[in-house]
């Protein structure tokens with residue numbers, strides 16, 4: 001294997017913007033699952049011409065069924081049912097099926113902790129498929145013992161430890177519906193989610209390590225369970241039990257009758273637990289995600305279609321082989337962690353690596369140490385992380401042996417060509433293909449992506465659709481626009497892993513996704529297709545921001561701000577940011593009599609962190625006397641965006657109510 005010297009940033013810059021095309025290397029293609037563009041096109045054509053045949057064949061070959069389905073797809077727009085009449089179990093498909101094969105004794109999960117409880121970095125655990133199966137069965141029994149049954153909702157609020165995957169798989173085993181909440185969300189967010197889905201149990205930990213500190217997960221749960229809505233009803237009223245994992249040797253309060261320790265409960269149950277027979281369309285999980293209005297909505301996915309799609313995309317996009325050590329750096333609190341840390345890799349019998357902590361703890365080479373230590377072959381991470389590594393300097397990756405890597409992936413936000421080239425040269429040594437994968441919480445799995453042995457790549461483009469996916473770029477009337485013209489990205493046909501709805505609100509599901517462009521799924525993203533049919537995704541065109549790969553609704557942050565007693569009005573917009581893609585800028589007017597002072601900014605930032613979580617803290621708060629509004633009273637966000645970006649104000653301002661406001665804002669006056 002070559003260990004070519006990384007290119008310097010000067011030579012990187014010089015090759016940019018020539019629109020380079022990177023064809024797959026011959027040696028890679030020859031060993032890949034999909035070996036040429038022609039083979040991809042043939043399969044793709046089959047998949048869209050005869051979807052029932054294509055997916056039916058795969059479902060039969062790839063999944064273990066307790067009862068076969070009778071119909072591949074039942075489509076009553078906007079509601080899809082896949083593999084109707086079939087029964088299976090997801091944990092059975094990820095675990096039991098491997099137990100009488102050589103995979104049984106292969107590592108299913110390799111885990112590295114950020115810190116050990118003795119304060120030293122690099123604690124590690126390996127669970128083979130057999131061991132993981134045993135732990136999942138044991139914990140499934142713990143769940144049952146604590147009252148969880150088929151159809152119940154279970155909230156998981158854990159650090160990135162193997163128990164997070166164990167808890168998810170155990171829920172799937174007994175047919176409970178999990179809702180994982182990212183550890184960076186606040187007590188209020190936990191309470192809102194419990195209330196929305198009516199969860200019966202919470203699974204949490206005494207703490208998790210992040211940048212050397214302890215994240216107080218149990219404490220947040222305790223607080224969440226005391227919170228009330230505006231009418232005085234307890235948001236956590238549905239919770240009967242809290243199962244607490246001992247992770248951080250952190251002191252926590254245990255409430256008699258409600259709180260139990262994972263390790264103590266585990267001693268009281270057996271390790272035999274038959275997998276429940278679940279209908280293909282049984283809900284599997286709910287994940288809350290931000291939209292352009294209101295509080296985050298509970299996107300839910302079901303069993304068979306999701307699993308099949310997660311399995312196939314994992315295999316083809318990451319070209320998974322028996323010998324791979326595959327590492328997706330996402331937290332299980334996001335959909336990427338569901339589909340590409342846990343379910344997709346395990347369904348394929350692959351080895352999936354989990355890391356608990358931050359990429360720069362204790363030093364900025366932590367990722368590269370992990371690659372070197374475990375011989376990681378496939379690495380899947382986010383553009384924000386790549387841009388941070390660029391900033392920290394090439395000396396960190398250069399110190400480590402990265403020759404085991406053979407494929408690199410990115411997800412979560414558009415990757416700028418500079419970051420793509422850096423990733424390719426400095427991390428991939430010019431030898432590893434890059435898969436820029438476009439998808440969403442709602443899509444369940446990757447929809448637009450190169451296949452690494454087949455698709456020539458262009459830095460910044462997610463390239464072509466996966467099998468069965470029919471994306472198009474359209475105008476406001478739903479007409480497909482000509483090549484190289486920008487428009488709205490829609491998906492024309494249903495696919496197996498598409499969301500089945502918004503939890504408890506079928507109407508909202510229809511309104512958000514299926515009314516913008518009649519007959520198509522609206523993604524909320526803008527895109528164009530180039531002359532080769534490649535998709536270039538520009539990002540959200542609704543009021544959703546993508547900050548460091550985290551999806552944040554401007555409306556959510558605004559309502560968090562106005563819930564502070566000092567704030568009269570708030571408008572939140574995005575500003576381009578070199579590192580995070582977008583930064584959050586809040587324009588705030590204060591209630592009369594409240595004076596601005598230097599600590600108020602920090603106070604409001606802390607308030608947003610408390611209401612939503614640290615991920616939603618505004619990067620910049622600007623106090624204003626008034627916000628620019630149209631004569632009909634609508635906040636002129638377009639103008640605020642231009643002001644936030646420090647740019648010139650363009651376009652029509654004739655409907656603006658008060659030109660004076662605009663002049664003061666654009667001169668930075670408060």
Ligand code: PRX
Pocket residue numbers: 289335336410411412413414415436437438439440441442462523524525537538539540546549550551
């Ligand atoms: O704007 C797109 C962006 O992330 C959004 C989805 O966010 P979320 O539901 O949190 O899921 C993230 C992980 C799948 C999309 O609407 N996005 C995701 N991947 C890409 C991307 N934008 C450009 N290129 C990508 N590869």
